[in-house]
Amino acid sequence: MSERALVDRHRAVLPNWMALYYADPIEIVHGHGRRVTDSHGKTYLDFFAGILTNAIGYDVAEIGDAVRKQLDTGIMHTSTLYLIRSQVELAERIAELSGIPDAKVFFTNSGTEANETALMLATQYRRSNQVLALRNSYHGRAFATVGVTGNRGWSASSLSPVKVSYVHGGYRYRSPFAALSDVDYIRACTDDLREIIQTTTSGDVACLIAEPIQGVGGFCVPPDGLFGAFAEVLAEHGILFISDEVQTGWGRTGEHFWGIGAHGVVPDMMTFAKGLGNGLAIGGVVARGEVMDSLGANSISTFGGNPVATVGARAVLDYVFDHDLQANAATQGDRLLRGLRAMAERNPAIGDVRGKGLMIGIELVEPGGTTPSVPIATAVLEEARARGLLVGKGGLHNNVIRLAPPMTVTEDEVDEALEALAGALEAAGKGR
Missing domain, CATH: 3.40.640.10 (Type I PLP-dependent aspartate aminotransferase-like (Major domain))
Incomplete structure (x- = not known):
């Protein structure tokens, strides 16, 4: 079944106020580490983690084994x-x-x-x-x-x-x-x-x-x-x-x-x-x-x-x-913040970069001021996905990109995400 057919079924039986990300919503069918795969076989680096819920990532043996052992008791x-x-x-x-x-x-x-x-x-x-x-x-x-x-x-x-x-x-x-x-x-x-x-x-x-x-x-x-x-x-x-x-x-x-x-x-x-x-x-x-x-x-x-x-x-x-994931959150979060703040110096659509650890927001604005820009934020969300990166979006004006990867994220994955975000921001700016 196509995703479009599933979207139609979703909208027929689920509330209108249950929003779906993306112009063409995706169905996630598999995950491992910090990556998920959709029903078409495309794999993404997940930097939103089920709204900060998959804190360790996907397919973690220690957690799966503990749950299976309990299930085995009936x-x-x-x-x-x-x-x-x-x-x-x-x-x-x-x-x-x-x-x-x-x-x-x-x-x-x-x-x-x-x-x-x-x-x-x-x-x-x-x-x-x-x-x-x-x-x-x-x-x-x-x-x-x-x-x-x-x-x-x-x-x-x-x-x-x-x-x-x-x-x-x-x-x-x-x-x-x-x-x-x-x-x-x-x-x-x-x-x-x-x-x-x-x-x-x-x-x-x-x-x-x-x-x-x-x-x-x-x-x-x-x-x-x-x-x-x-x-x-x-x-x-x-x-x-x-x-x-x-x-x-x-x-x-x-x-x-x-x-x-x-x-x-x-x-x-x-x-x-x-x-x-x-x-x-x-x-x-x-x-x-x-x-x-x-x-x-x-x-x-x-x-x-x-x-x-x-x-x-x-x-x-x-x-x-x-695995001292608190320390990893501090280290990789600092790397992510530094990379994003360097981007902000070159991109007038970034009004604010803020956060701690692996909980980081990028507030997007109309270049030259502080007026919230929902169109730029929406474009960044879509362009990041096109580059294999899943991020979140929120804020009072719905103009903030939210980054919260699993706390097991690696240095290489942070760099990969920064590259994808740089491309997404550039593409969003050109599409204006």
Whole structure:
């Protein structure tokens, strides 16, 4: 069957709002290492990794063997009503890695569900439905998580179970404080946080939820220390701090195992998902024990923390540490950033190159200014594919190319990607 026929079937039975990349969408049918192959046999270097989910890459023996061993027991599912050894062992490890005192872990199936759970815990613990979030943020597609998403392109409804106030800080490139030094930027955003609490809330706010690096928002990186300064203000009011680590966790940012590590603060809760399962559906919340235990009703997760997902996730974590992938993310991310910044000096359509580790955004603009250019970004996406490179696209204005390859990426593959991107940018410019 042709891809065109499959596209027609897709559009007939799946929602219109489920977007597909590319003018001619592709079906990925095979993967190995950092490369995937489509149904026509064309192979691509994957620099988006299933939206940062295939953190180790494809066809990884250690992960596949662990999952197959579990499948051989005949037990794919039991539910949280029964003891699951791999769930307990994984929770113990994540609790230790979190640095959160007296930490407890609850497993879910996705980042959306993890953030919903964190918001439920915070509002229950604080007995308040008031929440602080960042402008340009994204936290998921469910009812409460859409409510705390500060990006109109992903906010399907104004209805929400929580009352949200949005603060500055995450997206510096287009911020009114963009021209300030790091120190002054942090001060200005912290002053804004204080004013927001004083003027738009009744004081008893449940939490602030923030991504250390905004993912869907275009890999926007605030200055190190911003959230540490925010945490001091939150502490004055007893407000909980939730770090959304769905995209920044497991060493991807290179400098730190968790994205929040760049800010010198241990949050009350962290949410996680994506890379932990390397394609298996798993997410969760790690939180202070008293916060996690604050629910006053029964709750379970039918599929969250199931034996297959938790066995696979344990193998992923073992691989991350055994191969020091955090260090590789730092090394290869630095190489990628240096190459892209050199391109930016020669290409006026590149307004900003930003990121940490293997989480890098290229913001594309109309040459000669800062006006977002969706056409150039779309052309780069297509031209990169034509050159055998898969990348992502996002940002508030959908004009940011997102690069997040598996953390096992090699130096040669980074150079290959840089060459493809240089060609894609040049071709996109000529097509104007």
